[in-house]
Amino acid sequence: SQTIHQWPATLVQPVGSPLSLECTVEGTSNPNLYWYxxxxxRGLQLLFYSVGIGQISSEVPQNLSASRPQDRQFILSxxxxxxxxxxxxxxxxxxxxxxYEQYFxxxxxxxxx
Amino acid sequence: xxxxxxxxxxxxxxxxxxxxxxCSYEVTNFRSLLWYKQxxxxxxFLFMLTSSGIEKKSGRLxxxxxxxxxxxxxxxxxxxxxxxxxYLCAPNYGGSQGNLIFGxxxxxxxxx
Numbered sequence: 182s183q184t185i186h187q188w189p190a191t192l193v194q195p196v197g198s199p200l201s202l203e204c205t206v207e208g209t210s211n212p213n214l215y216w217y218x219x220x221x222x223r224g225l226q227l228l229f230y231s232v233g234i235g236q237i238s239s240e241v242p243q244n245l246s247a248s249r250p251q252d253r254q255f256i257l258s259x260x261x262x263x264x265x266x267x268x269x270x271x272x273x274x275x276x277x278x279x280x281y282e283q284y285f286x287x288x289x290x291x292x293x294x
Numbered sequence: 295x296x297x298x299x300x301x302x303x304x305x306x307x308x309x310x311x312x313x314x315x316x317c318s319y320e321v322t323n324f325r326s327l328l329w330y331k332q333x334x335x336x337x338x339f340l341f342m343l344t345s346s347g348i349e350k351k352s353g354r355l356x357x358x359x360x361x362x363x364x365x366x367x368x369x370x371x372x373x374x375x376x377x378x379x380x381y382l383c384a385p386n387y388g389g390s391q392g393n394l395i396f397g398x399x400x401x402x403x404x405x406x
Contacts, residue, residue, distance in 0.1 A: 213392050225337070225382065225396040232391060240393070271336055275392045281326045281344075283394060285336040 183208035185286040193292045200259040202289050204272030212274040214255040220268040267293045296321040300397035308405050315400045317383030318365040327366050330382040373404045
């Protein structure tokens, strides 16, 4: 069965510090991978998606970036965090291009102070 | 602009009640609509709907899609306190990439 992992589970970072969140998927190959953010009082917002290694598409311009160095690894980064980057970051995966079910990892709660 | 509107935003019921949650959407290149349940953690998948008029059912939960009128409903019968959560509706847009646009959710509180 497929499993998706995210770490860390929680993170408190000062403004201006760098960020690296990691997501890995087990039990599948060549999944589509997604990064979402859920800010307080707002809905889930798609940030990035990837259909393969090295292929990243951005949905929302911001100071975040994403990379996919391996088939089942997806990384979200920032060089300098802003207060507005606080939120619940979720990684999700989808297998194939005809079954559109997406499954979420456990998430990372980021607080920028 | 793609958008999703869920109603009501919040709902308080008592155990045993039946509830209906609504989701209307406007998206380009619509492929499917997904429902999720979110407690104080990551959303968990409930249903994916692709065809109009075909009800999907799982226990006390059921859902149906109307592609002509661009809406979906999620029904929960005989509610239990464990049904308390935020229910999210997410149509898929943009073709094979599978991108989802989420509504703000309906917060359901079930009182004993």
